[in-house]
Amino acid sequence: MTARPANAHQARLLRLLRDGGPNSRAQLGDQVDLSRSKLAVEVDRLLETGLVVADGLAASRGGRRSHNIRLAPALRFLGVDIGATSIDVAVTNAELEVLGHLNHPMDVREGPVAVFEQVLSMAAKLRDSGFAEGFDGAGIGVPGPVRFPEGVPVAPPIMPGWDGFPVREALSQELGCPVMVDNDVNLMAMGEQHAGVARSVSDFLCVKLGTGIGCGIVVGGTVHRGATGSAGDIGHIQVEPEGRLCACGNRGCLEAHFSGAALARDAETAARAGQSAELAARLAASGTLTAADVAAAAAMGDATSLGLIREGGNRVGQVIAGLVSFFNPALVVIGGGVTGLGHTLLAGVRAQVYRRSLPLATGNLPIVLGELGPVAGVTGAARLISDHLFSPV
Amino acid sequence: MTARPANAHQARLLRLLRDGGPNSRAQLGDQVDLSRSKLAVEVDRLLETGLVVADGLAASRGGRRSHNIRLAPALRFLGVDIGATSIDVAVTNAELEVLGHLNHPMDVREGPVAVFEQVLSMAAKLRDSGFAEGFDGAGIGVPGPVRFPEGVPVAPPIMPGWDGFPVREALSQELGCPVMVDNDVNLMAMGEQHAGVARSVSDFLCVKLGTGIGCGIVVGGTVHRGATGSAGDIGHIQVEPEGRLCACGNRGCLEAHFSGAALARDAETAARAGQSAELAARLAASGTLTAADVAAAAAMGDATSLGLIREGGNRVGQVIAGLVSFFNPALVVIGGGVTGLGHTLLAGVRAQVYRRSLPLATGNLPIVLGELGPVAGVTGAARLISDHLFSPV
Incomplete structure (x- = not known):
């Protein structure tokens, strides 16, 4: 195109x-x-x-x-969502319907060269499967702040080796089509807005709970990226004045107390301390625990796991309550890997927000789980590039 | 007009x-x-x-x-800023230059009828002084959340008797011109944007520290009021999990720990406990203390007052740090009555924000005092009504 x-x-x-x-x-x-x-x-x-x-x-x-x-029915967009621990690549038509979707586990810390090799091979596979002859544009999400106009990650805390890497330019050259790059959380918000739970909502927050924690902010239908592209970086908001030491060097950050990584650590500690037979068995079986293990144990009624999730929901809710007071959104969406924790998590979040925020702000405020799961990010990526291409030259 | x-x-x-x-x-x-x-x-x-x-x-x-x-040089706007404890009324020309400005102490809790009687008499005085023959429109700010399209205060915590009062309609009838109503904090932000320190800045936060605490949010040049008009209500964000009991019923709200009212209470406690001869003398002289007394004592080097201000700055800074991470503004303006506390306060705020927020968000972030003082609100009020009148019918 x-x-x-x-x-x-x-x-x-x-x-x-x-x-x-x-x-x-x-x-x-x-x-x-x-x-x-x-x-x-x-x-x-x-x-x-x-x-x-x-x-x-x-x-x-x-x-x-x-x-x-x-x-035109032949238009094809490529949506790429690079997470901390896996890559999603999908092909959509011009209406942003996902025609084909691949997922591959990969640590983002392997760096841009290895990651893009993987992305290009996944894109080739989708092309070879007949979903597209070529791509008219591609949107890419990365798990860190992005200088948006240039499409370059800036000082991304969990992406060593990516700082300043010209993602947009490099991929555009390899794919032979226009490329736009954004933070993965913004893309999740755009995906849920296009085809998910935020459809037709123009002012909302989309909180992504994964390895880290971030927040997509949509104002008047448009993603708010902030003065330097770092808006939504809520993982390092303080939830406990003299709390846990965080990787960022401060104490008491939300991410240090609750995130996919923190939850896995807490679960391992509980398992080793003999507080949960269920978690201990899982730890013995695989040598390590993940947020998914905690979710599975909670689903079996494990009290320790349920407690960890509820406590985590309270922590996240504490931060979201502040954001609701500040921003007064029409909807809060919770998405990301940790949403496998489901309604126990949501209950903790809601308890805090409804208790702490002004009644005027919470009176008509749904707090819901995202609908699209891993499809949200790739749909948002396709939306990002289509917004760009469907703009006046 | x-x-x-x-x-x-x-x-x-x-x-x-x-x-x-x-x-x-x-x-x-x-x-x-x-x-x-x-x-x-x-x-x-x-x-x-x-x-x-x-x-x-x-x-x-x-x-x-x-x-x-x-x-047209004859165009005149009336700007009204109703605070918790005083009323500002000003006349501006069409370029929003203040031609005449009156201030009158008054407790907003006396209710809308008494307050508007006062406002109308001040407006009449300005008219009689020759600043205007009549008004082409009026903007009004009130210290609480407003359902914006209708111009009606909604469940305002510090304004008993105002809930649901048809401010816009009532004043429009009395003044015989179009009226728009907004939260006082939003008007302060618009004033600083039109003629003050935020001139030409399109994404910024304006934190008003007065009897209560609120935050004006400007996104893309426009005030963000939120889904129900309560955006910016940051006074009840939690700063201390098991902190002081707040008037709202929760514990540890920012306002309970620092605001004009909290500062006056803390100063009285310190004076009575014999911690500050300076504050004790002021308390003896007037029977009560205000934030202005603390500012004056601090200016004379009173260590207790300086400590209270610094501690307050840290509290506010703790909340602003979170907002900066979330919103990534290009500028933070601190305004309101408590700005008499000046640079000691600002130092406390800056210390927290620069320490706690992501470097990408603070790398180029000025945190400054508002420039316009009491002129900010009335200028913002004139701007509000002019934005309305200078819109297509």
């Missing part, structure tokens, strides 16, 4: 078709502030570019039936 | 003239995305409405010299 919309009207039409699927000219006309003749001009120009095509007859609205318009 | 801009272009031109003062047509043309002929049409229409007037010859740009355009 080399064509791009020539003006803001065309960009808006492309996004309407992306988000709403095939539409008649009349339906499109209802959603944009254009005269009938101007709309016809812009649609015709888009048809000429090949970005949109005519597609079947639209439902009659009384007069002559018109053709539906839709985005 | 009954005229309003007929479209978005006219609205933009009016705001450019408000924020930049008189401009030539050529200068205006440089700032808007309009052809020369379309610009001329819109300017001519604005001249017809009387909202703008021709005003002297513009500097030559080579060709025929053209007239400057400016907002």
Whole structure:
């Protein structure tokens, strides 16, 4: 795809078709502030570019039936979500429906060269499986702060070796298409907004609980990245004045008290201290414990695991309560690997938020789990690049 | 003023003239995305409405010299800032310059009827002093959350008797002009943005430390009010898990540990406990202490007062550090009555923020005192109503 919309009207039409699927000219006309003749001009120009095509007859609205318009069915976006411990790669069509999706475990600390080799091989596999002939654009998420315009990670705490690496430029060259890069948490928020639980919500927070903890902030439908791209870095907010020592050097950070990594550590300590036969058995079997082990033990009724999760939910809830008071969102979404902990976690979070935040802010505030799981990040990545491509040149 | 801009272009031109003062047509043309002929049409229409007037010859740009355009010099806005313990009322011209300003001590708990009687008498006094013949619009700030579209306070903790009172409607009737109502903290942020330290900054936080504590949030140049208008309510964020009992019923809220009211209480306790001769003398003289007394004692080198201020700065800084991590602003402004505490306070805030937030977020983050003092709120109030009037009908 080399064509791009020539003006803001065309960009808006492309996004309407992306988000709403095939539409008649009349339906499109209802959603944009254009005269009938101007709309016809812009649609015709888009048809000429090949970005949109005519597609079947639209439902009659009384007069002559018109053709539906839709985005070109051959358009393909690549969505890449690089997590701390695994990589997700997916192909979507122009409506951002996932056509094919691969996951591969990999430690992000292996560095950008090894990680991108893996990403490119996964992309090739998806192409070879017939999901795409080529890619019209790619979105990439990385687990750390990104200088957004340049697509370069900046001082990412859990990604040694990535600082300043030109992710956008390097991948664009390898893939031969435009690339946009963002923080993985922002992409999860955009994914849930496009196709998940935050659909149609324009002001919300999306808290990702994984190896680390971050928060996607959506204001007026748009991701808020902050002055230097580090907005949403809530893992190092203090929850305990003289609390645990954190990897960042401070004491009492949320991440030091609760995150996938902290939970695994706490579970190992409990298992070794003989506080949980269930956890001890799992530790003996595999030599190490993960958040998933705690979730499984909790599902079997293990009191120690349930206690750890509840306590963690309280910690996260303590921070979210502050954010709710500050930001007054319409919705809080909890996502990420730790959501396997499910409703015990959610109950802990809710207890804190509903108790601590102003009634006006919590009166009508759903706090829910994300819907899309690992699909959220790759969908958000596809949305990121489509937002870029469906913008006026 | 009954005229309003007929479209978005006219609205933009009016705001450019408000924020930049008189401009030539050529200068205006440089700032808007309009052809020369379309610009001329819109300017001519604005001249017809009387909202703008021709005003002297513009500097030559080579060709025929053209007239400057400016907002009608007779336009007058009323800015009202109702605080917990005093009322500020000011008249501004269309460029939001304060022409006359009155302050009157009054407890907001006397209720809306008594407060508005006072506001109207102050407005009449300003009119009688010749600053205005009438008002083209008024902006009002109140010290509590506001349901913004309707201009109605909602469950305001420190304003018993105001819950649900139709401030906008009632004052509009009394004053005979359009009125907009907002939270006082949002107005302080808008004031500092229009004419103060945040001029030209589009993403910043403005923390108001007064009787209570609140935070104005500006995103992309616009105040973020949140889903229900309560955004920025940071006074009840927890700073101490098992801390002091707060008026809200929870423990350890920021306001319970530091605010104008908490500081006065702590100072009285210290004076009675014989910890400060300076504070004791002031208490003996007036029977009570205020934040201003602590500021004065600190200025004379009183160690107890300096300690209380430093400790307070640390508490506020602890909360701001979290907000900086979350929101990644380009600037943090500290304003409100407690800013008389000055640089001792600021030092405490900075120490916490620079120590606790991610380097990427604090690397280039000024934390400064507000510039406008009591003028910030009334200027923000005038800006609020002008934003409304300078919007397309």
